[in-house]
Amino acid sequence: MLTTEQILNSAEDVLRRYGPKKTTVVDIARDLNVSHGTVYRHFKSKSDLHAAITKRWLERVTAPLADIANSELVPAVRLRKWFETLMDIKVKKAIDDPEMFASYSILAQGLPEQVVYEHLEVLIEQIEHILVEGKQSEVFAVDDCAQMAQTLFFATTRYHHPLHVKEWGSATIKEEFNHLFALIEKAIHKQ
Amino acid sequence: MLTTEQILNSAEDVLRRYGPKKTTVVDIARDLNVSHGTVYRHFKSKSDLHAAITKRWLERVTAPLADIANSELVPAVRLRKWFETLMDIKVKKAIDDPEMFASYSILAQGLPEQVVYEHLEVLIEQIEHILVEGKQSEVFAVDDCAQMAQTLFFATTRYHHPLHVKEWGSATIKEEFNHLFALIEKAIHKQ
DNA sequence: CGAATGACAAAATATGATATTTGTCATTTG
DNA sequence: CAAATGACAAATATCATATTTTGTCATTCG
Structure with missing residues (x-):
């Protein structure tokens, strides 16, 4: 089960790899092996x-x-x-x-x-x-x-x-x- | 004869009209009725x-x-x-x-x-x-x-x-x- | 001869057609 | 039935190309 913390961890990793401009929600979802729709269950936007x-x-x-x-x-x-x-x-x-x-x-x-x-x-x-x-x-x-x-x-x-x-x-x-x-x-x- | 002051005055006018992103050297020269090459006689760049x-x-x-x-x-x-x-x-x-x-x-x-x-x-x-x-x-x-x-x-x-x-x-x-x-x-x- | 021009190349920027991303939601999965 | 999916429309970004802008300089003007 996906936690908000896990998303933030992945987000930080991806941010470090791609930078703030290139990082997409899909990238973060991919890093977590979930669909990007899932991320939106934890964050409104x-x-x-x-x-x-x-x-x-x-x-x-x-x-x-x-x-x-x-x-x-x-x-x-x-x-x-x-x-x-x-x-x-x-x-x-x-x-x-x-x-x-x-x-x-x-x-x-x-x-x-x-x-x-x-x-x-x-x-x-x-x-x-x-x-x-x-x-x-x-x-x-x-x-x-x-x-x-x-x-x-x-x-x-x-x-x-x-x-x-x-x-x-x-x-x-x-x-x-x-x-x-x-x-x-x-x-x-x-x- | 064109003075540096005149250029600055026009530049300020044009800047006011077009904003900093849209203002070109040609715009400023046009405002002064000179070619833009003339502006470069007063400013290196x-x-x-x-x-x-x-x-x-x-x-x-x-x-x-x-x-x-x-x-x-x-x-x-x-x-x-x-x-x-x-x-x-x-x-x-x-x-x-x-x-x-x-x-x-x-x-x-x-x-x-x-x-x-x-x-x-x-x-x-x-x-x-x-x-x-x-x-x-x-x-x-x-x-x-x-x-x-x-x-x-x-x-x-x-x-x-x-x-x-x-x-x-x-x-x-x-x-x-x-x-x-x-x-x-x-x-x-x-x- | 000093001041200005305008044609030009190189650099920067606008444009617009194409592709990606965001955000939603009806449907699926465990 | 809570959690996740993925298909989708709308909003944004990207990229190749057209256009503009910058900066130079040989030439013209007064």
């Missing part, structure tokens, strides 16, 4: 399938971040580590496997805003969690942690948004990020 | 022409910013006004004349990095100028003004980079920016 593929990818990519957000590190260190990891993950994916990174970026482009936005919300909540703990232990002077989390996420857009992947090749990108993070620390650390 | 068109547009768009950077406003106010204006100009252009904005964005995409980068440098220097004066009058506590200017420019990427034009439609975009600017102020204002 190809876009729906794309959304599911992208969602799973986003979740995997950012899995390590949840661990950091919930770690025992002191909030100041944890916050920096969280952002550095976010950046490192993205840059690593983009450099190591550029076709796949491009593939997922292209799929994500074609998605309804909401799918990606929900994912961003999860990340922003993780930042919020760190800020709240920093506020409790009186190292961060933050009024509205949820709002600040969003502000920090958007302030670092250049360093994690796939639209800026081109700029990540720069030799100074990491240094740039360090300067920005220093600014952030100055703004949110107590006194 | 079509890309070169694109670069010139884009450059002029960028300069025009950001002209008001130089005035603000050099104004007599106290640095704290001036800095905020400078960023607000940058944002307002971009958003206004993108909303009022979306086809043209898209046109120039498309042309800019196809350009060598350098052309756009030079323009960004000018803007970052304007920020630096404000920071230097703020430092002199002891309202800003900034170590390296040039570096901080760059940091501020990149921190606000989401609010002025054309790649993010889609996000500018959000009802809360201005509020978001205000939060970010509050963060910046907290970081750079003395004490």
